[in-house]
Amino acid sequence: MKLLTLNFLTCARKACKPLPTSFPLHPADATLATTETAFSPAFLRNILPRLDWPALKGLCDELGLPGVGDEAPGPEALFEDGELPESDEDIVGEIEAGKRPTKLAHDLHQLLVETVMLEGKLVCASCGHEYAVKEGIANFLLPSHLV
Amino acid sequence: MSRPEDILPPDLYYNEPTSKKYTTNSRIRTIQASMTHRALSLLSLTTPSLVLDIGAGSGLSGQILSSVPTSAGGPHTWIGLDISASMLAVALEREVEGDLLLADAGQGLGFRAGTFDAAISISAVQWLCNAESSEETAPQRLKRFFDSLYVSLKRGGRAVCQFYPRDERQKKMVADAAIRAGFGAGLLEDGAGTKGVKVYLVLTAGETGDITGVVEGMEGVEVDDHRKKRQKGEVASRKDDILRRKARLERKGKVVKATSKYTGRKRKIAF
Secondary structure (H helix, E strand, O other): EEEEHHEEOOOOOOOOOOHHHOOOOOOOOEEEOOOOOOOOHHHHHHHHOOOOOHHHHHHHHHHOOOOOOOOOHHHHEEEEEOOOOOOHHHHOOOEEEEEEEOOHHHHHHHHHHHHEEEEEEOHHHHOOOOOEEEOEEOOOOOOOHHH | OOOOHHHHHHHHHOHHHHHHHHHHHHHHHHHHHHHHHHHHHHHOOOOOOEEEEEEEOOOOHHHHHHHHHHHOOOEEEEEEOOOOOOHHHHOOOOOOOEOOOOOOOOOOEEEEOEEEEEEEEEEOHHHHHOOOOOOHHHHHHHHHHHHHHHHHHEEEEEEEEEEOOOOOHHHHHHHHHHHHHHEEEEEEEOOOOOOOOEEEEEEEOOOOOOOOHHHHHOOOOOOOOOOOOOOOOOOOOOHHHHHHHHHHHHOOOOOOOOOOOOOOOOOOOOO
8 A cells, every 4th residue: 555545544433534633544563665656747746735744744754764844845846947837738748848857756756656555554543443454455344333 | 137236245246256257357348448438538637646446346447547648647546445355356466556445435435535536436336225234224325435435536526436227216316325415416328228328427526517518528428407497587487386286296195186277376356
């Protein structure tokens, strides 16, 4: 499971849904791995505003990965001359025109898309429910009394 | 042909041999692929997006999502969920690119609000129309699914669910559940009236607008709008109103006076 996915998963229990502590889930006994994935700056630009930056920072600390900055970078930080392409169509053209993605973009890609969690558990901070992760697949099935 | 939903719950029906058969059968693969392409064209994504695949199974549709060329706005990153562990095992063997979760869509999805650009579901929603235990009902499961799907899509995001409804009633039950969750919903039928009819439920989240705009400019698609169109400023006449109410009561089996030329007529002012 990509670390990107971890930034979006919340506890699935109904009782936890309204509580702020149901997000993020905390990894425990995690085994990490890296997979080679095609670098897509256009995807990063799309996903960046939706990331919960404090949660991502906390996740890096918990997993002992090199930290990310305190402040969430804007989309303009992904490209070298710092100018934000006007529209989504433009961005593809910009990349083709040889506009270089920054080191930050490569780092984010490596952290979010290429780092995967293979084994371990995801623990909800409010109810303590443990979701098992096996071979990269998290088990979100709940017994019916918890739904 | 018997419907697999009637035989066993999905987690048991798709056991190891069935999952393998499902994934290697070239006929199923072709149908799945064509339906996924159709759903993708309905989503009309222009940038590499984060897509949710409900009932991802062995990743047949996910594979297509990851292989959309850059010129067509791809490749998309996807997160797939499925209730069958054997199906997911096949997906692992096939080394699909997306993330997989073992989850029951009928229990609701555990995602943050506004996570996904779009959602896709190929031949899965009909499984939600069966309740496997006495503690839950099909409408409940559909409600939990659509409510949580609405939340996890970003505003203006689209979802396309292809499913095989058993009959008109079930089709309506699914569409109504989606509308109740807040979606703008429309049903697209490919090959209507034939045996191989494919039903797509097209949903938009949080966008006030006309759902029929989704299929605008598509070839061979006719819009059959059941919504009432009343011109601005037009008021239903008193007689129409009465006739409508009478028809409704009649449908309920109440005794209703016969309609005549005097129905709904204004009485003479008798001073």
